[in-house]
Amino acid sequence: MGKFKKSKKGRNKQGNEGKWDETPRRSYQDIVRENEDFEKYYKLQGICPDSEWDTFITSIKENLPTTFRITGSKVEAKALLKVVKSEFFKDILNPTQNSKTVDESVGENEELSPDELKLINLPWYPDGLAWQLKLTRKDIRRSEEYFRLHNFLISETNSGNISRQEAVSMIPPLVLDVQSHHKVLDMCAAPGSKTSQLIELLHGDNNNIPTGYVIANDIDNKRCYMLVHQAKRLNSPCIIITNQDSGAMPNFITKSDGKPSIVKFDRILCDVPCSGDGTMRKNPDIWLKWNAANGNNLHRIQWRILRRGLEMLEIGGQIVYSTCSLNPVEDEAVISRILKEANGAVELLDVTSKLPGLKFVPGMSHWLPASRDIKGYEKYEDVPEEWHQQIIPQMFPPSKEEAEKLHLDKCIRVLPHHQDTGGFFVAVLVKNKLLPWESEKKEVELENKDQEKGSKRENDKTNEPQRKKRRIQGYKEDPFIFFDENEPLWPLIRNFYEIDSKLDPTCLLTRCKEGKKKNIYFTSPGVRDIVINNADRVKLINTGVKTFVRCYNTDMECAFRLAQEGLQSIIPFIGPKRRVPITKDDLITLLTCDNPKLPPEIFRLSPKCQEHLNAISQGSCVLSFVEEDNKNDPDNNSLKLHLVGWRGKTSARGYVPTADCVHYLRLCGADVSKYDVNKFKNKPTGDLSGEGDSNSVKIDVECEVNENEPEEIIEADAEVEKMETANTVS
Ligand SMILES: C[S@@+](CC[C@H](N)C(=O)[O-])C[C@H]1O[C@@H](n2cnc3c(N)ncnc32)[C@H](O)[C@@H]1O
Known part of the structure; x- marks a missing residue:
């Protein structure tokens, strides 16, 4: 879907374009990449065999290589890939040396070890579109040898045709198996690199507008506008951005088949907030602040979000839980806890076949919840009372018998030294039946209550004029005003561009109630249904892709140009x-x-x-x-x-x-x-x-x-x- 992308007006206005590689303001060079507690904690957990410890710790202290993926429709992406291969990689990287510095089939190259390779085509990313360069951004920027590559990376990033994304961060959307009819929820979406992938997967290579959609949510209002920015790059009419606490995410109502019902999602991404110690290679300041309490405190938030995600999931639907933390308390402990609570309604899926060539280790079945002073405990009864706020019984690993049922080994752990990346954890869960605490009856009651509330608001609304900026729990956004069948602007636009009657004009919207309409946005019918039925109950931040723009050139018969x-x-x-x-x-x-x-x-x-x-x-x-x-x-x-x-x-x-x-x-x-x-x-x-x-x-x-x-x-x-x-x- 090279089609769904670009436009960075805002960025242009800011003059921030092209700064793809600018060194972060604070100097990471000065940070000493040492933390005794970190090393003690992960040795205690046994996150890798003793024989690998030195390689692990050396790797996590190194700067991260540069990775990017080519985005867009297969045809356009392949065309760009051809350019990348023929014009940049072969000539630019060590042009005078062995051409095998470019490896397109990791593992098959017998002459050079991975350490000698400067360029790796990530084998598990479809169609060979993702690349890892064993060069930091600084290396590329500072060396004249790479100036053409540098220019290329800047301009293609600016036009949204390549996406700079950490290699491991590309994994969750790939294993979620998104199809064009899926209703997808991204619960913790900002800044949105995975949302972008989800939207690309939703569009696939089909030129039709998908019947499914992606709802991208984040609790942080400011970060929601980063999602708006990402969505703008993709130009999809199938995305909605919301601003909710996903641990208490309200249900979405649909009236797609006439009567109201609660939306159940086919796919959910639960990329939860975490301690981020898997990202130390790119965020070295984590070395300075890492402590064991952090992970313990995050466990509850992570569990709460995953639990709500499972409630919002359709039976038969899949949810991906991921973190960029190495900590089993944030990873397997959350999965183990939820599997036990779900009592068979949810199970882990083995998705390794979707990631050919990815090096990883299976999820752990044993770990030691530990207090801030890095004392690990085998069982809750051993935890001194002073740590009871931090360490809770549910954080402990399953018993041997339980572990046999849970199959935590189906989780995927990527450690930095496996293939020179950041650290990452990912687990895919499928919901086989209603959760023990869910019941059809409860959902119907809830839905009725929602309806009552909705109609009360409708009644209230008719008695007071609609304000330009509505306020729901303190949030303000311009309203989403869809065209009705008789929109006076439509015949003019329709006739000028000879628009087919199959395009439903009620899928067009503006953001201003009064005055001259400037921009007209377009959404898919599915998105329209969600916006119309939930604008009063969910904090909607943005939707719609700009399609027509008022044009003040009087030489044109129609007042709107295409966007x-x-x-x-x-x-x-x-x-x-x-x-x-x-x-x-x-x-x-x-x-x-x-x-x-x-x-x-x-x-x-x-x-x-x-x-x-x-x-x-x-x-x-x-x-x-x-x-x-x-x-x-x-x-x-x-x-x-x-x-x-x-x-x-x-x-x-x-x-x-x-x-x-x-x-x-x-x-x-x-x-x-x-x-x-x-x-x-x-x-x-x-x-x-x-x-x-x-x-x-x-x-x-x-x-x-x-x-x-x-x-x-x-x-x-x-x-x-x-x-x-x-x-x-x-
Ligand atoms: C690991 S980041 C997500 C990264 C994102 N998925 C991506 O690929 O760009 C976690 C995000 O969760 C958000 N967050 C934290 N608590 C949340 C909550 N209770 N509900 C929704 N979002 C939350 C944070 O604001 C942050 O943006």
Whole structure:
């Protein structure tokens, strides 16, 4: 779904683009990576065989290699992968040395040990799209040898076509088995790297809008706007962002088949808050503050979230529980506790076949809950009273007989030295029947109560005018106002773009009750159902992908231009008139135009494109490129690029941000060397940073609308940038 991505207006405004590798403000070099308690605690737990201890402890003290994955639809991602392999990895990494520094089949290379390999294609990530570079970001940034790779990583990150994500953090969405019809809940989602993967998996390679959706939730309001930022990159109409404590997450109501019912989710990701000691390689400050009490205190929160997740899960549904902590009290102890409480209603799944080539150890069945002074206890009765607040009976490992039933060995533990990553824990659970404390009756009663509350609010609402900013438990968000069947704006837009009647206009929404509508967003019908039926009961932060934008250019018959963000969602519904076929050469001509004041004249484009443009009125249009080579491929593997364009009086333009522009040019095999400035020799003129827009191909200024991004989003954009930079996830 290369289609569902990009646009980083907020980031551009902040001038934060391109800082993919900026060193975190505080200097990690000065941190002494030692913590006696940490070592004592994990030796006590026996998290690895004694013979591996030295390798483990050495590895966890080293800086983390750089990892990234290529995002997008299979076709577009594969095209970019080809560029990565042919243009960057082979030539740039040790060009004069043995080409086997690139390993595409880990384990099969007999000549070089993994230690000698600089570049590894992660074998367990589908389609070879994830890579690990044995170089830190600083190595890449500081060395002239890698300047082209550095430029590439910056610009493709900016355009959302690669995602910098720690290798192990890619695992949970992969084992969740998300399909396009699934209702997916991401309970602790911010900053959202896994949410992005979930959305990509939901869209799969199907061009249809998925019937399922992803609800991405976080308790931290500020961090919710990081999710908005991630969602903006993906341009999916199937995501909703909510701001709740997931340990007490309210039920969602649906009326999809007429009568109200409680939504049960098919897939849930429970990537809980944790001590994060698996991330010490990228967050060395954890060495300074690590203590055993931390994990003990988190156990209860983690258990509470997982428990609520299981309640919200459909029978037959799957939930992934994950942490970036090595601590069994935060990992197996939570799983063991919940399995015991569920009394057979929930069981662990073995998902190792979904991760071919991943090195890991099975989950532990024995551990020693320990007090802050690193004294481990075999049983609760041995715990001195002073620690009873911290250590509770439920944290203890199962008895031998219990352990045989629980199969904690189906959990996956990745330790840093296994394949030079961070540490990680992941477990997949399936719900086979109602939980012992759940009953159909209770759910129905609850639902009725919810309905009563809902209708009371409705009645109250009719008696008082709706305020622009509603307040639910202190939160304020602009309302979500869906078009009704008779929306006066719709016929105008529909006729201009010849929009098929299959597009339901009631799935379009705005965020302003009064005044001129500026931006029109689009959601899938499933998302619309959730928003309409839950806006009064759940803190909804954001939904919808920007699809039409008010345009003040009076040369256009329609008051709304297309927005690139929503184009991929509605392209199947747009009629042939405003879809302009372009060739690869047209695309290159349109995208290499540097001067917004001098866009290419129509006569410079291909005859077919000229003919089409000459036949339509001025204004917004779609520029559609379909790769000729594979046009008749039965698997429909031809590269298709749809860009928002503008038909001017005598000229045409692509309306594409700079980073996207470079990306498309790269995919077309065009020359992008003018953007590829060697900063060690020249001051950059090509604008890969995105801070300026000198090279972006832009629409007439008068048609550009003043899209005021909410302050929270701009701040969050900057914050995500900072986090990605510092690689801090937990
Ligand atoms: C490990 S991080 C999640 C990382 C995220 N899944 C990702 O891949 O980018 C944990 C998140 O849980 C959130 N959180 C903590 N307590 C929570 C709660 N009770 N309900 C919902 N979210 C919570 C934190 O704000 C934090 O963003």
